[in-house]
Amino acid sequence: xxxxxxxxxxxxxxxxxxxxxxxxxxxxxxxxxxxxxxxxxxxxxxxxxxxxxxxxxxxxxxxxxxxxxxxxxxxxxxxxxxxxxxxxxxxxxxxxxxxxxxxxxxxxxxxxxxxxxxxxxxxxxxxxxxxxxxxxxxxxxxxxxxxxxxxxxxxxxxxxxxxxxxxxxxxxxxxxxxxxxxxxxxxxxxxxxxxxxxxxxxxxxxxxxxxxxxxxxxxxxxxxxxxxxxxxxxxxxxxxxxxxxxxxxxxxxxxxxxxxxx
Amino acid sequence: xxxxxxxxxxxxxxxxxxxxxxxxxxxxxxxxxxxxxxxxxxxxxxxxxxxxxxxxxxxxxxxxxxxxxxxxxxxxxxxxxxxxxxxxxxxxxxxxxxxxxxxxxxxxxxxxxxxxxxxxxxxxxxxxxxxxxxxxxxxxxxxxxxxxxxxxxxxxxxxxxxxxxxxxxxxxxxxxxxxxxxxxxxxxxxxxxxxxxxxxxxxxxxxxxxxxxxxxxxxxxxxxxxxxxxxxxxxxxxxxxxxxxxxxxxxxxxxxxxxxxxxxxxxxxxxxxxxxxxxxxxxxxxxxxxxxxxxxxxxxxxxxxxxxxxxxxxxxxxxxxxxxxxxxxxxxxxxxxxxxxxxxxxxxxxxxxxxxxxxxxxxxxxxxxxxxxxxxxxxxxxxxxxxxxxx
Numbered sequence: 177x178x179x180x181x182x183x184x185x186x187x188x189x190x191x192x193x194x195x196x197x198x199x200x201x202x203x204x205x206x207x208x209x210x211x212x213x214x215x216x217x218x219x220x221x222x223x224x225x226x227x228x229x230x231x232x233x234x235x236x237x238x239x240x241x242x243x244x245x246x247x248x249x250x251x252x253x254x255x256x257x258x259x260x261x262x263x264x265x266x267x268x269x270x271x272x273x274x275x276x277x278x279x280x281x282x283x284x285x286x287x288x289x290x291x292x293x294x295x296x297x298x299x300x301x302x303x304x305x306x307x308x309x310x311x312x313x314x315x316x317x318x319x320x321x322x323x324x325x326x327x328x329x330x331x332x333x334x335x336x337x338x339x340x341x342x343x344x345x346x347x348x349x350x351x352x353x354x355x356x357x358x359x360x361x362x363x364x365x366x367x368x369x370x371x372x373x374x375x376x377x378x379x380x381x382x383x384x385x386x387x388x389x390x391x392x393x394x395x396x397x398x399x400x401x402x403x404x405x406x407x408x409x410x411x412x413x414x415x416x417x418x419x420x421x422x423x424x425x426x427x428x429x430x431x432x433x434x435x436x437x438x
Numbered sequence: 439x440x441x442x443x444x445x446x447x448x449x450x451x452x453x454x455x456x457x458x459x460x461x462x463x464x465x466x467x468x469x470x471x472x473x474x475x476x477x478x479x480x481x482x483x484x485x486x487x488x489x490x491x492x493x494x495x496x497x498x499x500x501x502x503x504x505x506x507x508x509x510x511x512x513x514x515x516x517x518x519x520x521x522x523x524x525x526x527x528x529x530x531x532x533x534x535x536x537x538x539x540x541x542x543x544x545x546x547x548x549x550x551x552x553x554x555x556x557x558x559x560x561x562x563x564x565x566x567x568x569x570x571x572x573x574x575x576x577x578x579x580x581x582x583x584x585x586x587x588x589x590x591x592x593x594x595x596x597x598x599x600x601x602x603x604x605x606x607x608x609x610x611x612x613x614x615x616x617x618x619x620x621x622x623x624x625x626x627x628x629x630x631x632x633x634x635x636x637x638x639x640x641x642x643x644x645x646x647x648x649x650x651x652x653x654x655x656x657x658x659x660x661x662x663x664x665x666x667x668x669x670x671x672x673x674x675x676x677x678x679x680x681x682x683x684x685x686x687x688x689x690x691x692x693x694x695x696x697x698x699x700x701x702x703x704x705x706x707x708x709x710x711x712x713x714x715x716x717x718x719x720x721x722x723x724x725x726x727x728x729x730x731x732x733x734x735x736x737x738x739x740x741x742x743x744x745x746x747x748x749x750x751x752x753x754x755x756x757x758x759x760x761x762x763x764x765x766x767x768x769x770x771x772x773x774x775x776x777x778x779x780x781x782x783x784x785x786x787x788x789x790x791x792x793x794x795x796x797x798x799x800x801x802x803x804x805x806x807x808x809x810x811x812x813x814x815x816x817x818x819x820x821x822x823x824x825x826x827x828x829x
Contacts, residue, residue, distance in 0.1 A: 187458075187459075206460075239474055241474075266439070267478075271620075303620060305610075306578065315578075316578060316611075318578070318607040319603060319607070337699070339701050340701040342696050343696070344695065345694070345697055350693070356756070398654065399652050400652070402650065402651050404479060405649075407647050413811055420814070424826050427812065427826075431794075
């Protein structure tokens, strides 16, 4: 089974915060990491390969420094990695991103299964998986929480819904986006780390993937960000002070009023 | 690409301070942009001397006037209209009025029954229905093709859907096949003076808000966060038109088959419908610490919520997660215990009526949105409150 996993480098969400005084993003100590959902996508790809044979190729579109997460993917069991990187890709919205990724994946050849994280934690759109499936003319299922059976024709899986889950049988080739419940990602192995150190990771440019430049980056993006501003803080608040007992008494009163009486 | 007018640039560094990607730096008194730039435009908004611009070739636009009307995808599953549908009809009413066009709902299902009447009572002027056994279960390709075919036939200028599991799954397919823009998880929608739809959503992990437009393509498409928009008062005397549509059978053939649907969450963890939610975050420190939150919720007859950090630490399950990647709550009382107030969490609870925050860090941003704040040690305060409530 030929499996492609798409991953993205994102700022580590737990480090990102707003400076309350200047209302700007505090970058201090913000690391770049693999999008957390993509770790589960990688693990699922490697797990399925181990069970059913085949190969896992990890693809990331991003700036040159995204090579770091591709090396990490290899240390966690991926066979090959490809960086898709070109200044022409900058400013891409999800429509331009799915075009770029689909061109890169078509270059890889016949693919049976593409696995993506449900969404990336920087944009939180969850739109790239479905859009990519359309461009690759694949069936797709989002929010997969369990993959139970894989044959050479179909995959049987569970899709998380708002009110429970659906058991779904999907024809191959297919694209899946996965949620965290799908598996527990492994840590890099010593052998994997050694492999990652010497891995040959090609970098595809817009020309390499035969892309129509008009469909790339900012120019190929129908959506435009017209304004960026900090979220509004709420105005009035009361800070309760006093001894622990006094504070607890006031809290109990507020709780009674706003829940039971309210 | 980002163009820096070096004559205009005064090297003040505002761009550097406001770049979410650490891509722009002041070197020798002038701003210099690096490869990390994603052209998000944050620097341009903060530049006080207009030294920054993004060079974008104007797309030869389509005929925007050929697209007219506001559409709402009416999500219907397991015999139930998703509540967000009514909220979409609420905001859709305002948008349609501003544009001077009609508001339509699109219903895809096996059998419509009384649903179109309910949609009209909620504000729809027109309801397009497609009734077909192939639409009994939700599959992305059948639903996507049906909505795509209707959109190409009627050419609406705006299509809204709920940012639900279903909406966020198949709407991106429709936007891709129509070759238009889609903005995910919007929290505010307005028609600007330019006549375009201004879509506002949290961006970059929710630490900044971004207003997004789709000026040269139609339809303008958004998924909208549930429990943010206001539904209209249902009015059974409203009248509207119901138009029954047929989709070509081959367009409704899906490569996915739903073997069975399992409904689990309705009674278990209904935090989205609870009057009281007591939530815990990293400040609870351990799974044992988190039990205090559960005890307080229990005493107040409320539900238990959690931040992503608490869920990631396995103190509680994902169905309890409140925030951008979890659920949105709008409770009467929201008690945030040991929660710093990352906007990813805040976006999911800030419309609650009364917000009480307890945190030992007086600078925690949760206090910015709280009605009542307590700066102190959770492990002293929570047990004391629990004692008082037990009396």
